Amino acid sequence: MTINLFLFLVLAVVVVATALGMLFSKNAVYSALFLVLNFSTVAVFYLLLGAPFIALTQVTVYAGAIMVLFLFVIMLLGTEELEESKVLPWQKPTALFLAFVLLVEGIYLMVMQKTTGLITTPVADAGSPEVIGNMLFNKYLLPFEATSILLLVAMVGAIVLTLKKKGGQN
Amino acid sequence: MDSAMFWEAVIKSLVLILALLTGFAYLTYYERRVLARFQSRLGPDRAGPEGLLQPVADAVKLIFNEEVIPAQAYKAVFILAPIITMVPALAIVAVIPWGDSVVMFGREISLTIADVNVGALYIMSVASIAVYGVVLAGWSSNNKYAMMGGLRSTAQMISYELALGLSFVAVVLLANSMQISQMIEAQKGIWFFFIQPVGTIVFMIATLAELNRAPFDMPEAEQELSSGFNIEYSGMKFALFYMAEYTKMVSISSIVATLFFGGYLGPGVERFPWLGPLYLFIKILILLFGMIWIRASWPRIRYDRLMAFGWKILLPLALAIVFITALGILLNMLWLIPILSLGAGAVAVQAINLSLRRKAYAR
Known part of the structure; x- marks a missing residue:
């Protein structure tokens, strides 16, 4: 250990x-x-x-x-190499605030779960390909398929966007 | 893990690395001699008997070459790039078994460095990070030609990785495991090459592209980019790129031999486990000869055609192969797989003929 x-x-x-x-x-x-x-x-x-x-x-x-x-x-x-952009002036404070929230949340969870421990010992074989495959295609089939469709939509979207540009040039 | 196991792994890795590096040196000699034969020449035959000391002479020459680092180069990345290219070439063979276990010094030693249960994925992931060396070399040289070589290489490797991964899936399906040793176990009856011949060919084409070997050697096309991503490199750094390319040839050949041609399996290997490495060596030599043969026979393919071939023909074909393999296993009719996949291959060849041939107006 x-x-x-x-x-x-x-x-x-x-x-x-x-x-x-x-x-x-x-x-x-x-x-x-x-x-x-x-x-x-x-x-x-x-x-x-x-x-x-x-x-x-x-x-x-x-x-x-x-x-x-x-x-x-x-x-x-x-x-x-880019100059520091001023396009998103609200970006820095927002990012700092969100990071602070995340930090507080993490500390809170760590304190609260002190008794159980954050990292419990993983179940034996939990990371083997067979177990993950079974999980993905049985228990989590719907989210898995939904994700794949989402990715496909993104891909088609990218292709459509580039195609339009080409048509405009022609 | 006790210390004996640790030292066993270290010694096995050292032996493998030394074997690969020697193999690389003699592969250059082998390639030059074979190419010379193809072109009715003699090839290097001066240094030592039959030119056998030629690799040593080359190495000494490259060590004493002047090393130039361009003034405008990004120095740290420039120096790191050849190393980043070299490491995956060596690391990828860690999961390849060179034989069954043998008894040595009173303990049973398996002839694999790491027989992990995600061996196939390991090979894919190491192959996918291999592109960094070339890209970074191209970028850090701060040279237009080097940059274009690096960009071409990135585009090419990303495109062909898909076909590579998909033909891998067919093997995983056939072996019902991602562990390399079980893939070999599954080939005891019949090699996967005979079940999935088209998958084998797709895999080999994709590996040629991943290796930047002819006819897919666009990143270092001499006539167009004067040398490509390694144009600014000299001396030992250049030698490292050269070394990585040839070491990769050996590694990839051993992977192809293991996945599709039964690996270390051969007649009598169960009784004499030491025959295993020998069989694998012979298979690798034959596959390497095939690569050199291809280089000697085919001209470089034009870049847009290379991309079209990868995306429009190789990728659908690889998808079809995965589908056919899964179908054959599902119906429990393995004999269906070669027939259907040969049909798919014929359709693909016809598609190549239609899409890539010289159009009438181009004549």
């Missing part, structure tokens, strides 16, 4: 540091890279919790696919 705790602390420092690095780096590409590192470290957390399937899905989907697209767009548009 001690080695798990040690690993957890080291990884926690890495996660927080990469998150801060993502927020404060001036270059968008570096921000994206910090986020990749952040996602990968979170994946290691899942591994520590005994959920290899979720860990590797995290790496494949977030670090491997989504962030590659982010990088692609950043590089394609050539918007690596």
